[in-house]
Amino acid sequence: MKIEKNILIAFILNAAFSVFEFFGGIFTGSVAIISDAVHDIGDAISIGISYFFERKSKKQPDDVYTYGYLRYSVLGSFITTAILLFGSSAVIYNAVLRIFNPVRIAYSGMIVFALIGVVVNFVAAYFTKEGDSLNQKAVNLHMLEDVLGWVVVLIGAVIMRFTDIYIIDPVMSICVAVFIFINAIKNLKQISTLFLEKLPDNVDIEEIKNHVLKIEGVKDVHHIHIWSIDGHNNYATMHVVCEGEACKIKKEIREELKEHHIEHATLELEEACESCSEQCCHVKYGDTGHHHHHHHH
Numbered sequence: 001m002k003i004e005k006n007i008l009i010a011f012i013l014n015a016a017f018s019v020f021e022f023f024g025g026i027f028t029g030s031v032a033i034i035s036d037a038v039h040d041i042g043d044a045i046s047i048g049i050s051y052f053f054e055r056k057s058k059k060q061p062d063d064v065y066t067y068g069y070l071r072y073s074v075l076g077s078f079i080t081t082a083i084l085l086f087g088s089s090a091v092i093y094n095a096v097l098r099i100f101n102p103v104r105i106a107y108s109g110m111i112v113f114a115l116i117g118v119v120v121n122f123v124a125a126y127f128t129k130e131g132d133s134l135n136q137k138a139v140n141l142h143m144l145e146d147v148l149g150w151v152v153v154l155i156g157a158v159i160m161r162f163t164d165i166y167i168i169d170p171v172m173s174i175c176v177a178v179f180i181f182i183n184a185i186k187n188l189k190q191i192s193t194l195f196l197e198k199l200p201d202n203v204d205i206e207e208i209k210n211h212v213l214k215i216e217g218v219k220d221v222h223h224i225h226i227w228s229i230d231g232h233n234n235y236a237t238m239h240v241v242c243e244g245e246a247c248k249i250k251k252e253i254r255e256e257l258k259e260h261h262i263e264h265a266t267l268e269l270e271e272a273c274e275s276c277s278e279q280c281c282h283v284k285y286g287d288t289g290h291h292h293h294h295h296h297h
Contacts, residue, residue, distance in 0.1 A: 008051055013124045014044040014146075021113060028109040031095050032156060035173035036117065036149050038087035039180055043146060046080030057230070070230040071194075078191050084184040091177040098170035105169055110157040117150035149176050190231065200228040202261045208236075211260070215252045217244030219272055226262065237266040 018040035025034035053076035061068040125144050156172045159165070199205060203226055212221050220241040228234045236257060242249050246269055257265045 009124075009127050011044060011047040011051055013120060013127075014040055014047060017117075017120050018044050021117060024109070024113040028106040028113065029103050030105050030110050030153075030157075030169050030173075031091070031098050032153050032169045032173040032176070033110060033113055035088075035091040035095065035176050036146070036153060038091050039084075039149060039176060040146060042080065042084040042087050042180070045083055046077070049076040049079055052076075067229055067235075068233075070233055074191055074194050074230050077187060081184045081187045081191065084180050085188070088177040088180040088184065092174055092181070095170035095173040095177065098173075099167060102166040102170075105160060105166055107157045107160045111154065111161065114150050114154035114157055118147060118154060121146040121150060145179075152176065194228060194231060197227040199226055200231070200234050200261070203234060204260075208257070208260050208262075211256050212238075212240070212253055215249065215256065217242050217249045218253070219243060223268070233264070234262045235264045235266075236262045237268070239268045239270055241270045241272055243272060 018037050021033055021040065022037040025031070025037055050073065053072040057069045057071075057073040059065075059069045125147055152172055152175070156168045160168055205224055205226065208226075209221050209224060212218055218240055221238055222241075223239040224236065225238070226234060226236045240249070240253065250267055250269070253267060254265055
């Protein structure tokens, strides 16, 4: 599996490198390098997690995880995000302290580190370029961010070498950290909507309802529940009041749902004379109540 091999290479490169640069940051006295190290360690961890969780999330559903293992990739991204939020907060805190008490920085060492940083991350970005899984794209984005982060540090180090304005270092580091922080918050928002079973973004309930009602033999649809396991795989359940051939109607509904990005549907079929066990269900979905006369015969 090529994707997994690439993710693994990126992980090893990144992990080794972030440890190396952490010491580099301490050695040159640069918080910008340390903040990049935090960024890189976060990336390495997230790549590691996404490597294992991506593999695990490919497993087929079984008796224990009846929905399959897809949520593992969401969990992986949650753990990474938490690490990045924590790391970037720590970096911002230290950099702010630095702005008030500037420290002399060994900028020549910093230039060397930044050059190595650009090269290593560029190689890693190159390795993770192809592949279209979402995890893969995320990993590649991390790599490109790292390259940019190092380019910024390099420019900063060069400016410091010629101007001796040491405050540039913490300012750069705050920029990198704020950038990480904002992205992490965005991630967190996506993850929480998945865990809260919110309606997936690419699905419109009203539209689905109208399309299903147009299918021949379908009299009414209610109790529609739609959720997403990992942001790509959407599941739906619904009650359908119908007349006619159940098999044919089911097949048509499933095909309709596939067009609405719903891979897996559970359909509860009812006949018009059946009163839905919950009287209120029609009302709940904003119907005007014109179905109720079926129930009173």
